Amino acid sequence: MYRTVTGVVLLAAGVLTAPVAAAQENYSPELLHAVQRDLGLDAQQARARLQNDARAADVEHRARTAAADSFGGAWIQNGKLVVGITDAARAETVRSQGAEVAVVRHAHSRLKAAKQQLDSVKAPASVAGWRVDERRNSVVVEVARGARDAADFLAAARRFSPSVTVEEVGEAPRLLHDVRGGDAIYNGGSPCSVGFTVEGGGFVTAGHCGDKGDNVKGFNQVPMGSYAGSSFPANDYAWVKTNADWTAKPWVNRQNGTNVVVKGSAEAAVGAAVCRSGRTTGWHCGTVLAKDQTVNYGGGEGQVSGLTKSDACAESGDSGGSWVGGEGFTQAQGVLSGGSGTCRGGTATSFYQPVQEILTAYGLTLLVSK
Incomplete structure (x- = not known):
């Protein structure tokens, strides 16, 4: 069974149940309080979130190796780690590491190389930043709302990257x-x-x-x-x-x-x-x-x-x-x-x-x- 979500195809997948070292629960009260406050969680949810994130980091490391040059990114979705791959033939190998699998169009290495090329281009003030967005399988360029001087930079991005997404932001970042x-x-x-x-x-x-x-x-x-x-x-x-x-x-x-x-x-x-x-x-x-x-x-x-x-x-x-x-x-x-x-x-x-x-x-x- 296949379903398409934001440009990727999710294959039937497992949850984070692959054998991993038990997550340490030495969470300080200050950390748990901050997670509850800022993520809108209760104490039990905060602890579960931290444990799940720790397991996901371990699974990602192994799944990335299993995907090899087919690796297309990784992200947590609905509490489960999703690993993108460009070659569906690697799905079982990646899934065996405990991750869900999504078939994507572009390898992460290809998008990263495009982003690095874009780093050499001087951006106008209206461009707030750019990144490889693993969920979207695209290079995302953040542009101030209403900007009129970003066309040349966006053209460069499209020359370098096979996929470019423009994201409007209301406020430019500052130090x-x-x-x-x-x-x-x-x-x-x-x-x-x-x-x-x-x-x-x-x-x-x-x-x-x-x-x-x-x-x-x-x-x-x-x-x-x-x-x-x-x-x-x-x-x-x-x-x-x-x-x-x-x-x-x-x-x-x-x-x-x-x-x-x-x-x-x-x-x-x-x-x-x-x-x-x-x-x-x-x-x-x-x-x-x-x-x-x-x-x-x-x-x-x-x-x-x-x-x-x-x-x-x-x-x-x-x-x-x-x-x-x-x-x-x-x-x-x-x-x-x-x-x-x-x-x-x-x-x-x-x-x-x-x-x-x-x-x-x-x-x-x-x-x-x-």
Whole structure:
């Protein structure tokens, strides 16, 4: 008995019952919760789905070998693994591995080669991407709805591939970036640093880094949002509302390939050790020397009150960066305002704006690790 589904012919087939190693059930609660939430399953269904997918991966490996150069792709359909073949004579061999079998027109290797040729063609902005679609047995080109400049690219695709399917998409893909304390930000050509991320998408930093409404770019010069509030002098704090391309993380860059995970904002006492992170000088530590200090910045910048004083060093561009303290340096302390000296030797002094004052001023909630 044969039936045609989306351009392929399914032959009478078996389910995933071929002997395979028992699937391990060491699924973490976090994994099971995510699968239930995002795939709309209950706990039993989520566990069964993961077990079935593990078996399918094992069957696919063996069935692909059995199909040899006739292999036309593999996909899970209605809980069963389907393997496409271009040569029906191989059906029994492939089916014996535990897969359903579908007769398809084009070998996967042929479509993959066409896709690789297409990779060398410069695509217009309206083309979002292209792939070998194993279910459709075709090279699929994703094109923005209403596009008028994709004709040449589609013509190239049809030259390379024996089967091309055009799929309209409503939104072009974009790169996504993380926001973490200590990373660089740019307002025009002036660098500063991220302080701490907040719930709802954004972060706090120093007020002298930008005025309300100023646009901000991230460490990679990609636009990330704008200043939603800023106060300087008198205070030295601000917050930036980020756009959808950036995801706030409860992290501070330790500048060595690792992050500090922010867990709270318990204030460190005078005499306690604190560390700071910034885009210019990286990670440096010192001691809390005093609190509620008023600083008179030179050059007509003005006075800022309520700052905490430390002997950790800092330099230009570190402004706005994170200060942490407490157990494991997981407690947010404040954002760098200014200081004197350098990190290249000698005596240094620095000042930071306590983070809790910033959060209160703008009605923000610190993003912490749950």
